[in-house]
Amino acid sequence: MQQMLVPIRYAYTDITAITSHFRDKLGQGGYGSVYKGVLLPGDLHVAIKMLEGNSNCNGEDFISEVSTIGRIHHVNVVRLMGFCSEEMRRALVYEYMPGGSLDKYIFSSDKEKTFSWDKLNEIALGIARGIDYLHQGCEMQILHFDIKPHNILLDSNFVPKVADFGLAKLYPRGNSFVPLSALRGTIGYIAPEMISRSFGVISSKSDVYSFGMLLLEMAGGRRNANPNAANSSQSYYPSWVYDRLTEQQVGDISPVDDMHELEKKLCIVGLWCIQMKSHDRPTMSDVIEMLEGGVDGLQMPSRPFFCDEGHVHVDDSYHLSSELTAISEEEDELFCFVLLN
Structure with a gap:
């Protein structure tokens, strides 16, 4: 239950595994590319946004703000489930929206x-x-x-x-x-x-x-x-x-x-x-x-x-x-x- 309430921190190797080495690209946005992934166990589909390396905030700010955003739970706001922060490699793991x-x-x-x-x-x-x-x-x-x-x-x-x-x-x-x-x-x-x-x-x-x-x-x-x-x-x-x-x-x-x-x-x-x-x-x-x-x-x-x-x-x-x-x-x-x- 605790894991469901706060974003989980993933290693970059986890992100590559979840996305099957970034195989299924969903789209490209202003902040980076989005890939479809699967969390095990349970085969839960997720959308992973890989942030561009020129992100404005430093590592500490990134984790602090991810923590705040991760506490958002509303039926009309996409839920942040996890993140990755390793040097310049940063990713956000969101619930997947099939529509x-x-x-x-x-x-x-x-x-x-x-x-x-x-x-x-x-x-x-x-x-x-x-x-x-x-x-x-x-x-x-x-x-x-x-x-x-x-x-x-x-x-x-x-x-x-x-x-x-x-x-x-x-x-x-x-x-x-x-x-x-x-x-x-x-x-x-x-x-x-x-x-x-x-x-x-x-x-x-x-x-x-x-x-x-x-x-x-x-x-x-x-x-x-x-x-x-x-x-x-x-x-x-x-x-x-x-x-x-x-x-x-x-x-x-x-x-x-x-x-x-x-x-x-x-x-x-x-x-x-x-x-x-x-x-x-x-x-x-x-x-x-x-x-x-x-x-x-x-x-x-x-x-x-x-x-x-x-x-x-x-x-x-x-x-x-x-x-x-x-x-x-x-x-x-x-x-x-x-x-x-």
Whole structure:
């Protein structure tokens, strides 16, 4: 029982044996490669992430933070089962998620891989509960900074689990200051304050922004940015869906009449989450309440992105660099730092 509650330390030779000499590669991420392995006895499948040698933290920090993260037990957070730390060789041993990552389902053209609106709402709630637990349910606040479909894994029953919450992201709860060295993220999901402090402090609200972008992609069944869209007004989904939800047409037919009630709810909650100023966004606890309730009680937020009265213009991607740079040129140094790192 004790072994199940804390991460087990493995030797590198154990890791090579568990992975059968790294035979079955599951994927490649920003921090290293992930391999499938089997723990004996019991034939328990695991996913082993081999961290790149240029990891920021030293051995002591690594083990200390692994110890903290290893005490996380939540149905919507992937469980850390073990680790390896031998000189520059570092590995994290996680429970294996047979359902794979969420992006394979929400961006799939295969109808067999699509979820019903009820299931999507259930998955969204699970993800929100997992993030909220990282923010408030642990001894130390854990900020993810890279919430995206690829980092949401599904078990055999399609229960979502937040994964890849990394290391060196532990902060005392209530501490609003996050050092610049902690910055990371993926273009398209990264909160504006991660690029320019003009938009607020970096905090748990930065994860809320990323979750909002994820929620909109779940609702739209597509990536938020599609520069190849036939209609330019639909190239940036958050802008398009905001207009659709707020348009008033003459007559009895509303532009949102054909939207499913749960689709509408996911979109409205997502639009609240991606407000540009961090203090205008809800907390993850608030998000859970909104997702648990009905759509009728939800008010539309303010327009949450930079644009004129028309639409956001996107070129080859939907990062906010041009808008952010134009609005706060004094932050050039910080902006360059984020782009280069």
